[in-house]
Amino acid sequence: MADSTHPANDLDIVGVTKRFGGHAAVDDVTFGVAPGEFFSILGPSGCGKTTLMRMIAGFEHPTSGDIRIRGQSMIGVPANRRPVNMVFQSLALFPMMSVGENVAYGLVCRGMPREDAQARAERMLERVGLKGFGGRRVTALSGGQRQRVAIARCLVLEPTLVLLDEPLGALDLKLREHMKIELKQLQSTFNTTFVYITHDQSEALVMSDRIAVMNQGQFEQVGSPRELYHSPATPFVASFVGETNRLQGEIVSSSDGTVALQLPSGTVTRGTGRAPQKAAVAFVRPESIALAPSQPALRDLPNRFEGRVSAVLFDGANSSLLIDTLGFDQPVRAVLPQAGPLAGIEVGAPIHVGWAADAMKVFSA
Amino acid sequence: MMTRQASRLTLFLLLAPAILWLGLLIVLPHVEILVLSFSERVAPRVYAFGLGNYLEFFTEPLYWRTFARTAFMSILVTALTLVLAFPIALYIARVAQGRVKAILLLLCLLPFWVSELVRTLGWMMLLRETGVVSYALRAVGLADQPVELLYNDGAVILGLVYGGLLFMIVPLANALESLEPAVVEAGFDLGGSRWTVLRRIVIPHAMPGIVAGSIIVFMLTVGNFATPVLLGGKNGLWFTEQIYAQFITRFNWPQGAAFGMLLLLLSSAIVWLGLRLTGQSLGSTLKQA
Amino acid sequence: MLTKRASLKLATALAALMVVGSAQAAEKLRLLTWADYVPKDVMDQFTKETGIEVEVTLSNNEEMISKLRATQGAGFDLVQPSQDRIAGPQAEFGIYKPLDLSKLKSDQFIASMLEATKKNTTVEGKVYGVPHIWGTDGLIVNTKAAPKVADYNDLCDQALAGKTSFRAKRPALIAFAFANGMDPFASYNDPKAYTAMMEKVGAKLAECKKSVKFFWDGKDQLLNALRSGEVVAAMAWDTGGWKLNSENSDIKFIAPKSGALGWVDTFAIPAKGRNDDAAYKWINFNMKPEVAAKVAASAGNFTASNGADKLMQGKLKDQFAESFPKAAIDNIKWYPAVPAGIEEIEGKILDRLKAGS
Incomplete structure (x- = not known):
């Protein structure tokens, strides 16, 4: 976690709590965002991420704690005075104004003469690839173009911080994939600090420098996408970030960070982790599971099991198998490399699965 | 071919009651009034075609001045109603929720459960020299003798604004309700003050509602009869009173008909002018209303 | 079709x-x-x-x-x-x-x-x-508040400003014509003379308007105002005056000096x-x-x-x-039939009276 009161940070959230009645929507959250960083807050709906963002923007006020931008406390500063601009989930473009007026709006609010503001807006539109769109009505734009207007409208003000509230949610899949890359590029071109809110782990993983995983008002883990993916700190992070197989059982022995987990069927698996209690959960990523037609090919792995293919989930490079495995309640999911010898495997075929001990993370349940 | 004809016939039959209704109750009387307005009395029971009744309006200052006064006061009433209704509509549309919203709308509707006449008489009881307001003013020491608040233009405007409020609030609240909350927040977020957000976002969004409400209130006000007659002073003649006088006390129907047509034409012209000035089209406005 | x-x-x-x-x-x-x-x-x-x-x-x-x-x-x-x-x-x-x-x-x-x-x-x-x-049209007077009212013209008395009333209808025109020394009935069949006469009466009434609280329209409206003292003298029907007189003996129906209208x-x-x-x-x-x-x-x-x-x-x-001593009965002015066209002339005068401020 970054130093929470680092003076060089663009944004510091210090022990912020927001209560609605007795319920704490945001519960004592502390973190910092460095200049130029693409910081994501990832969590399921209702986890408090939107409330947190609205507090940063100035639409909600924290019950306790401090919000600082470049070291300046924002408590008591109204939304229209904060060096923070927001891209809304619905984009919230002004339908009564043209594209150019939308972008120039903030500049005019600052007291810039209309003509200068229009000129600046035109230049900004050019930079986001909307040259000559200034006179159009916003309703006449495609989804991707509207997205760019919403961002241009913020960036033209050169804010310290841009907040993005799931702005890709309304787009179709193809466009969303495209916009992920475009957003990331825009962010690095303008070198502006982005705080991005999403429930979509793939958006967060692709774009972010750092991600905070939020659950029930609290941060579970803050780290780079790689850290979250490979070294989840909590079972929630392990299950929320990326695809995974979840096992539940009791720890029967542990030594040197290696633990033996016994499943309810009696089958024993081996993984790594620190689990002070007996009851435990473990997670294995589908891509960590090795597949082989016969047992000997897997003999180096501590976990080896025999199963039968129950379903083939073909999705090109992301194809996977569901395998009914002896001693497991749930089918095991494993990535099926389309280049390997098993590419053509059919439902019902016998198969062997195995994984290394450090591919299986064990946590207290 | 057959089916198309059959469906046409069905459509016609479905529309027939509406067409009959419109034709018999709106178009036909207006045509008759129009024809009547062009007849001039020559001798008892002898009438001839002529434009005299219209000329009378423009040549006799009394009549066009009364109309100008009525139109001016109606515009004033409309503007006042708008200013009063806007915050109420804003509150109903954007702040109040569920039951509170329903109760507020009901409160606006409540005065319309009694007839306009009774409502106006209510105002008379409040405002007359021996009425409630006059008494209250004396009780708190703001006046040392009875105050007559009735029979002046202020009382007329008060009564008309009161009567128009609902017809302004409903289209306004309708228009404001469709304004996405995020759009307003975006207005603030990008640095807009309350005034800027109101002027550049809320009002332009509510414009169709504003225009619809204003047209309704203006037309209702210009055509009102009871309120100006009862609350108005000895000095305030409403144009509808002129029409009434021509028809009822002067038995001069053609003149009354001409005044009626002129009221229709001139008030429509004012509405048209208003639409032009605000850059709204009648179509989008009607959608809102 | x-x-x-x-x-x-x-x-x-x-x-x-x-x-x-x-x-x-x-x-x-x-x-x-x-x-x-x-x-x-x-x-x-x-x-x-x-x-x-x-x-x-x-x-x-x-x-x-x-x-x-x-x-x-x-x-x-x-x-x-x-x-x-x-x-x-x-x-x-x-x-x-x-x-x-x-x-x-x-x-x-x-x-x-x-x-x-x-x-x-x-x-x-x-x-x-x-x-x-x-019946007749004459004056209903609150004799305590307005003891001096004896003829139609007294309704215009500045001392009673804002406390008198009459109907803005033809009887008022006729009454004020008589009160000011004219005989409208004599000119009934001479539109020109009648118009001139009415112009004069109109001017008189326009001046009188300053004293008028309102032009009454419904009988109850006037009687209520007289009861409450908001109006102390008005031109009205005898019946209303007698009704009020039975409630409050200060209020009397008076046959005006220039004659009640019958x-x-x-x-x-x-x-x-x-x-x-x-x-x-x-x-x-x-x-x-x-x-x-x-x-x-x-x-x-x-x-x-x-x-x-x-x-x-x-x-x-x-x-x-x-209300009617012998002389007053003899002085009642009975309306002759209204010839066609007269109301046209009167109407315009009355419209002006109501519209002008």
Whole structure:
């Protein structure tokens, strides 16, 4: 976690709590965002991420704690005075104004003469690839173009911080994939600090420098996408970030960070982790599971099991198998490399699965 | 071919009651009034075609001045109603929720459960020299003798604004309700003050509602009869009173008909002018209303 | 599209329906009259004696004429305009039908009043009205608050500013003409002279307006204002004054110096009345002294019924005696028939009076 009161940070959230009645929507959250960083807050709906963002923007006020931008406390500063601009989930473009007026709006609010503001807006539109769109009505734009207007409208003000509230949610899949890359590029071109809110782990993983995983008002883990993916700190992070197989059982022995987990069927698996209690959960990523037609090919792995293919989930490079495995309640999911010898495997075929001990993370349940 | 004809016939039959209704109750009387307005009395029971009744309006200052006064006061009433209704509509549309919203709308509707006449008489009881307001003013020491608040233009405007409020609030609240909350927040977020957000976002969004409400209130006000007659002073003649006088006390129907047509034409012209000035089209406005 | 024949059939069917609808009801007399002219017990007694139901619609002179004009004399079987408002509208619009005097018991009427009314309501040799109730227009004065008011002009007294009232209708014009030394009735048939006279009266009234609280319209509105003291002197009907006088003896009806205006409300039959028999029956019934006395008491006015005055209560007689000494009775100005076109002239003056500020 970054130093929470680092003076060089663009944004510091210090022990912020927001209560609605007795319920704490945001519960004592502390973190910092460095200049130029693409910081994501990832969590399921209702986890408090939107409330947190609205507090940063100035639409909600924290019950306790401090919000600082470049070291300046924002408590008591109204939304229209904060060096923070927001891209809304619905984009919230002004339908009564043209594209150019939308972008120039903030500049005019600052007291810039209309003509200068229009000129600046035109230049900004050019930079986001909307040259000559200034006179159009916003309703006449495609989804991707509207997205760019919403961002241009913020960036033209050169804010310290841009907040993005799931702005890709309304787009179709193809466009969303495209916009992920475009957003990331825009962010690095303008070198502006982005705080991005999403429930979509793939958006967060692709774009972010750092991600905070939020659950029930609290941060579970803050780290780079790689850290979250490979070294989840909590079972929630392990299950929320990326695809995974979840096992539940009791720890029967542990030594040197290696633990033996016994499943309810009696089958024993081996993984790594620190689990002070007996009851435990473990997670294995589908891509960590090795597949082989016969047992000997897997003999180096501590976990080896025999199963039968129950379903083939073909999705090109992301194809996977569901395998009914002896001693497991749930089918095991494993990535099926389309280049390997098993590419053509059919439902019902016998198969062997195995994984290394450090591919299986064990946590207290 | 057959089916198309059959469906046409069905459509016609479905529309027939509406067409009959419109034709018999709106178009036909207006045509008759129009024809009547062009007849001039020559001798008892002898009438001839002529434009005299219209000329009378423009040549006799009394009549066009009364109309100008009525139109001016109606515009004033409309503007006042708008200013009063806007915050109420804003509150109903954007702040109040569920039951509170329903109760507020009901409160606006409540005065319309009694007839306009009774409502106006209510105002008379409040405002007359021996009425409630006059008494209250004396009780708190703001006046040392009875105050007559009735029979002046202020009382007329008060009564008309009161009567128009609902017809302004409903289209306004309708228009404001469709304004996405995020759009307003975006207005603030990008640095807009309350005034800027109101002027550049809320009002332009509510414009169709504003225009619809204003047209309704203006037309209702210009055509009102009871309120100006009862609350108005000895000095305030409403144009509808002129029409009434021509028809009822002067038995001069053609003149009354001409005044009626002129009221229709001139008030429509004012509405048209208003639409032009605000850059709204009648179509989008009607959608809102 | 409906064919012509089909629409004709439809219209016939609708018309038939309407006729059937009305034929089913009991025999009915549709009476268009003034407030208080038909007390409940009189109506019930009539229905009991004749089996005819009376359907009463309340109105005033102008509205009566307008209603009949709109239907060219249909919709009612008997109406009661003032005697001066029959000949003119009849000549202009033909809304009444001549009376068959043989069906009326003429000995029930005060003979001089019947003759005068017949003369005033005669058009082209035919009689259109007979008298029913009569009364006067004069001044209702709160003698304590406005002891000096004795004539119409006193309503314009600056001392009473904001406390007087009159109706912005023709009686006011006539009254103020007399009060200012003119004789409007003499110029009735000379439009030019009459216009000039009315211009003068209009100017006088415009000046007088400063003292007026409001131009009264409904009788109750005025009486309430007089009761509460908001108005202390007004030009109005005698009946209202006497009513207030019984409540508060300070308020009196005064016959103005320049003369009270005498009016007579009549019976007339609309041109398209459907039940003339019932109408004649109602007139004869109403003119019986005992019935007429009841009606007069209800209206607070006097009746043209011969002999009814003997049956009337003393109170009204006393009030009349107080308001009208012998000289005042002789000075009553009875309205002659209003010639066509006069109301046009007066109307414009009145419009100006109301509009001007």
